[in-house]
Amino acid sequence: MRRYIFRRLANTLITLFFIIATNFFLFRLMPGAPIKTMARSQKLSASMVKYLENLYGLDKSLFEQFLIYIKNCLTFDMGTSFKFHTEVTPLLIERMGNTLVLVLASTILAIVLGVLAGLWAGWKRGKPIDLTLLGTSLFFWSMPTFWICMIFMALFAGILPIGGMRDLQLENPTRWVAFLDLLKHITLPTVVMTITYMGQNLLITRNEVTNILTQDYIATARAKGLSRWRITFKHVLRNASLPLLSSAALSIAFIMSGALQTEIIFSWPGIGRLLYEATLTRDYPVLQGSFYLLSLAVLFANLITDIAYKYIDPRVEY
Amino acid sequence: MIVSSIRLLKRKLKLALIASMTILTVLGGEPVSAKTVITAGVLTGPKSVNPFVELTGVYYSIFRLVYDTLLVPTVGGKTVKNLATDIIPSSDGMVYTVKIRTNAVFLDGTPVTAEDVAFTHNYIIKNELGAFSQYSSPLKEVTVIDSTTVKMTLNEKFNRDWLDQNTFSWIPILPRHIWSKISKEEAVGDLALDKLIGSGPFTISEFEADHFTRLAVTDDGKKHFAPAFDEIIIKQYANDSSMLQDFKVGNLNIIDSVPFNSLPMMEKMENVALSTTPAINLSEVIFNSWPKAYEEGRKKHPHPALKDPKLRYALDWVLDENMATKIVHGKYSIAGSHMLPTGYNHYCNTSLSVRGYDIDKAKKILADAGYRDTDNDGILETADGLPLEFDVWLPAPSAHETDYAGVWARAANKVGIKLNISIMDFDTLWAKVSPNGNYDIAFWDWAGNVDPDFILSVLTSANAVQDGWSDSGYSNPSYDVLYDQQRLANSTEERRQLIWKMQEILYTDAPYLVYSYYGVTGALNTAKTTGDMQLSQSIDGLLSKEFLLNLKPRN
Numbered sequence: 010m011r012r013y014i015f016r017r018l019a020n021t022l023i024t025l026f027f028i029i030a031t032n033f034f035l036f037r038l039m040p041g042a043p044i045k046t047m048a049r050s051q052k053l054s055a056s057m058v059k060y061l062e063n064l065y066g067l068d069k070s071l072f073e074q075f076l077i078y079i080k081n082c083l084t085f086d087m088g089t090s091f092k093f094h095t096e097v098t099p100l101l102i103e104r105m106g107n108t109l110v111l112v113l114a115s116t117i118l119a120i121v122l123g124v125l126a127g128l129w130a131g132w133k134r135g136k137p138i139d140l141t142l143l144g145t146s147l148f149f150w151s152m153p154t155f156w157i158c159m160i161f162m163a164l165f166a167g168i169l170p171i172g173g174m175r176d177l178q179l180e181n182p183t184r185w186v187a188f189l190d191l192l193k194h195i196t197l198p199t200v201v202m203t204i205t206y207m208g209q210n211l212l213i214t215r216n217e218v219t220n221i222l223t224q225d226y227i228a229t230a231r232a233k234g235l236s237r238w239r240i241t242f243k244h245v246l247r248n249a250s251l252p253l254l255s256s257a258a259l260s261i262a263f264i265m266s267g268a269l270q271t272e273i274i275f276s277w278p279g280i281g282r283l284l285y286e287a288t289l290t291r292d293y294p295v296l297q298g299s300f301y302l303l304s305l306a307v308l309f310a311n312l313i314t315d316i317a318y319k320y321i322d323p324r325v326e327y
Numbered sequence: 328m329i330v331s332s333i334r335l336l337k338r339k340l341k342l343a344l345i346a347s348m349t350i351l352t353v354l355g356g357e358p359v360s361a362k363t364v365i366t367a368g369v370l371t372g373p374k375s376v377n378p379f380v381e382l383t384g385v386y387y388s389i390f391r392l393v394y395d396t397l398l399v400p401t402v403g404g405k406t407v408k409n410l411a412t413d414i415i416p417s418s419d420g421m422v423y424t425v426k427i428r429t430n431a432v433f434l435d436g437t438p439v440t441a442e443d444v445a446f447t448h449n450y451i452i453k454n455e456l457g458a459f460s461q462y463s464s465p466l467k468e469v470t471v472i473d474s475t476t477v478k479m480t481l482n483e484k485f486n487r488d489w490l491d492q493n494t495f496s497w498i499p500i501l502p503r504h505i506w507s508k509i510s511k512e513e514a515v516g517d518l519a520l521d522k523l524i525g526s527g528p529f530t531i532s533e534f535e536a537d538h539f540t541r542l543a544v545t546d547d548g549k550k551h552f553a554p555a556f557d558e559i560i561i562k563q564y565a566n567d568s569s570m571l572q573d574f575k576v577g578n579l580n581i582i583d584s585v586p587f588n589s590l591p592m593m594e595k596m597e598n599v600a601l602s603t604t605p606a607i608n609l610s611e612v613i614f615n616s617w618p619k620a621y622e623e624g625r626k627k628h629p630h631p632a633l634k635d636p637k638l639r640y641a642l643d644w645v646l647d648e649n650m651a652t653k654i655v656h657g658k659y660s661i662a663g664s665h666m667l668p669t670g671y672n673h674y675c676n677t678s679l680s681v682r683g684y685d686i687d688k689a690k691k692i693l694a695d696a697g698y699r700d701t702d703n704d705g706i707l708e709t710a711d712g713l714p715l716e717f718d719v720w721l722p723a724p725s726a727h728e729t730d731y732a733g734v735w736a737r738a739a740n741k742v743g744i745k746l747n748i749s750i751m752d753f754d755t756l757w758a759k760v761s762p763n764g765n766y767d768i769a770f771w772d773w774a775g776n777v778d779p780d781f782i783l784s785v786l787t788s789a790n791a792v793q794d795g796w797s798d799s800g801y802s803n804p805s806y807d808v809l810y811d812q813q814r815l816a817n818s819t820e821e822r823r824q825l826i827w828k829m830q831e832i833l834y835t836d837a838p839y840l841v842y843s844y845y846g847v848t849g850a851l852n853t854a855k856t857t858g859d860m861q862l863s864q865s866i867d868g869l870l871s872k873e874f875l876l877n878l879k880p881r882n
Contacts, residue, residue: 166576
């Protein structure tokens with residue numbers, strides 16, 4: 010087991026290095042130079058342009074910039090944003106926090122509700138409830154996230170907040186009032202992301218359940234007189250969980266991109282929206298920092314998944 | 328056992344439902360605020376509230392609320408006194424004596440004196456700070472005469488209109504006791520809000536980039552203007568749909584800029600007043616006019632035929648300005664014809680008319696210029712046999728411009744010109760456009776200032792350089808001479824005549840085909856607020872100081 014974990018860790022580190030290198034060179038291949046854009050829009054003098062190039066390290070050779078970049082990645086020093094003129098790391102942490110609040114709630118709900126609905130549909134395969142759940146989940150899974158956001162926004166505008174993270178007119182709210190205000194604002198985006206992504210979990214679970222229910226050991230369990238609840242949660246779910254784990258790990262990346270659309274529609278100040286704005290304005294430090302952190306999140310999630318796989322099914326080998 | 332499990336489940340569901348209802352009831356409560364607040368929705372907000380960093384879009388309006396300038400733009404494109412009570416030129420026009428009012432104070436209670444005025448101008452001049460450098464460029468130095476008087480010495484005699492609209496209207500007067508401790512490098516960085524104070528009627532009390540800016544009325548603002556509200560929240564939305572929805576349900580008093588395709592819906596809504604600012608912005612098609620690009624003899628980018636003004640005229644005759652402006656900027660925009668939009672009033676050369684849409688005229692121009700379809704493929708060729716096929720590039724996102732570009736391409740095809748339309752990222756396009764001129768034709772846009780100087784400067788040779796403002800690369804010494812002269816003109820009428828001549832040169836040389844003039848249309852929720860819409864007719868629209876200070880929220 011230890012050797013397995015060590016191998017997975019080593020793979021992760023190698024992947025991380027390639028991500029760092031790609032992250033660095035990819036942005037420098039993009040046409041347009043950010044300091045020139047800044048110089049033009051802010052009418053900066055030649056001496057100020059030189060100062061900024063020095064500040065952002067853009068006057069150094071590409072190799073020197075790359076070495077500095079690796080060092081900064083390892084110390085989580087992402088530099089200064091070209092656009093915001095603030096340190097990137099605290100900016101990313103703040104925005105990541107806003108996104109996590111949104112994504113965590115919806116991911117957990119999407120998995121829990123998707124699995125429960127998938128179990129139900131699997132047991133009732135072919136029946137009206139199965140067809141209804143399947144049809145509804147496919148519908149929401151197929152629809153573009155931004156379209157679902159806009160429908161919900163149109164339906165619930167005036168009932169629930171449709172923009173931002175908090176009520177800007179609340180004066181010195183208590184923690185409880187601030188928490189309730191956050192809950193109000195997070196409701197719509199969370200509901201949208203949940204119903205969009207639970208479909209994937211429902212489909213995977215349902216398919217696994219229908220497959221597992223045909224196995225001999227399930228027939229044996231039934232013959233032994235075990236209750237449906239016991240069969241479901243002790244036998245069926247455990248065997249259906251492996252593909253679900255992989256899906257959950259992969260969904261982190263997808264949910265971040267879905268969060269981007271949701272954040273833009275609901276004006277949620279998260280990392281997806283920051284990434285979108287940074288792409289438009291060539292804010293390299295923010296782009297690189299965001300990509301790096303998101304890559305780290307996906308790598309870490311995959312590592313945890315791989316390790317969890319081994320625990321759940323010791324037969325798994327790489 | 329199954330029956331008891333089902334009963335237990337039902338009981339749990341009932342409890343969950345009751346809990347949800349309770350939570351929703353609690354969540355549905357109204358916000359608690361003792362202050363009277365005006366909320367405004369914007370689509371692009373500032374990334375910083377440092378005036379030396381952020382000078383785009385809504386921030387222009389914000390800085391005029393927070394800082395005093397000597398003069399301030401008002402309705403009708405004029406300027407009125409703000410911090411200055413008198414601006415008196417010397418007989419030779421080289422020195423201006425500026426007197427300021429005695430009752431202005433900064434947020435921290437420090438009175439505004441001539442020292443602050445002199446310091447601000449000299450700080451900008453010495454440190455060559457940002458976009459303000461161009462406005463302070465006529466100044467040699469500013470010296471203090473007494474506590475309320477400064478002497479501004481110019482490098483050379485400048486037109487008074489130019490000075491009023493630029494130097495005296497654009498420079499925010501900064502507190503010397505704060506900014507004298509801020510270095511040039513720190514001045515373009517991230518500064519705390521307590522350093523970013525002015526003497527205007529508002530102060531920035533809270534700011535989150537990409538989210539909102541909160542402006543509180545200062546004590547001094549309450550004393551002098553007695554506005555009927557305590558603060559303004561400028562809320563930034565990432566998309567227009569959510570902003571419009573919030574406005575519809577009454578969560579916003581103002582929308583700064585209504586997307587034009589939403590205007591028909593807004594016009595039908597009850598309790599909505601719309602107001603459009605003067606049209607000082609323009610949209611145009613640009614022809615590659617970088618001289619070096621043509622000297623290199625490239626067959627493509629630019630196509631050699633694009634140098635020919637007759638070809639440009641022909642393309643103008645198949646460009647329907649009336650249709651283009653409505654498609655791209657909606658019903659409140661105006662068909663363009665030449666460089667200065669109608670919002671520049673007397674500076675706009677009204678003798679230059681829209682060329683219009685006439686396929687036959689375009690065909691005749693091309694035939695007279697010697698273009699023939701020698702291979703009968705429907706596309707004309709030059710005398711050298713080069714087909715008249717051009718790439719037309721648009722910066723993303725350009726949904727409406729692309730719509731019209733397609734129409735233009737079909738019209739051009741009727742006269743034997745092939746236009747290949749494509750969209751690319753803005754910075755990618757800019758890198759191709761300037762300064763190497765690796766393009767044929769592009770769609771572009773300019774946002775104007777109150778004074779026409781900036782828009783006119785874009786086409787000077789001084790800007791047709793690396794990191795300059797020029798997109799077309801146009802360079803004409805006669806135009807440059809007139810540009811320099813208009814800044815130094817002895818009177819408004821003399822300046823007007825020079826600027827009219829400049830527009831005639833551009834109309835003839837046609838580096839641009841201007842197809843649209845437009846302003847910004849804002850919306851006021853009249854069920855929540857009353858206001859004098861006439862006061863919103865300056866460049867800041869519904870976020871102008873005059874308009875905001877007269878707003879009255881309804882109870």
